[in-house]
Amino acid sequence: MELRYLYRRPKIKLKKETRRESIIDDTAEALLLQVAAQPLRDVVILVRDMGLRTDEVFRMRWEHVHWDKRLYFDPYGRLQSRGVGSPSASVQPIC
Numbered sequence: 001m002e003l004r005y006l007y008r009r010p011k012i013k014l015k016k017e018t019r020r021e022s023i024i025d026d027t028a029e030a031l032l033l034q035v036a037a038q039p040l041r042d043v044v045i046l047v048r049d050m051g052l053r054t055d056e057v058f059r060m061r062w063e064h065v066h067w068d069k070r071l072y073f074d075p076y077g078r079l080q081s082r083g084v085g086s087p088s089a090s091v092q093p094i095c
Contacts, residue, residue: 024048 024032029048033041046057056074064073 024044024047029044032044036044043054043057046052046060047054050072052074056076059074059076060072064075066072
């Protein structure tokens with residue numbers, strides 16, 4: 001096996017990232033929920049209701065949902081102390 005080394009740091013031109021800024025207000029949420037199919041409907045409700053990011057919604061597990069206390073624990077939360085969320089009445093148990 002032949003080892004090869006870089007003698008100079010390669011120059012890589014990065015593309016400029018465009019920011020994605022969209023805010024779903026109450027009106028937009030109502031319109032979206034009228035036409036959204038599952039699972040998008042549930043994702044929109046959880047994102048708006050609990051302030052979760054979409055990746056946090058898709059990581060949710062049943063063992064972290066406590067319906068009796070109306071709490072959700074996110075073990076991968078942004079901050080360890082903020083790993084607990086409380087859904088509002090719009091989030092209903094489906095069991």
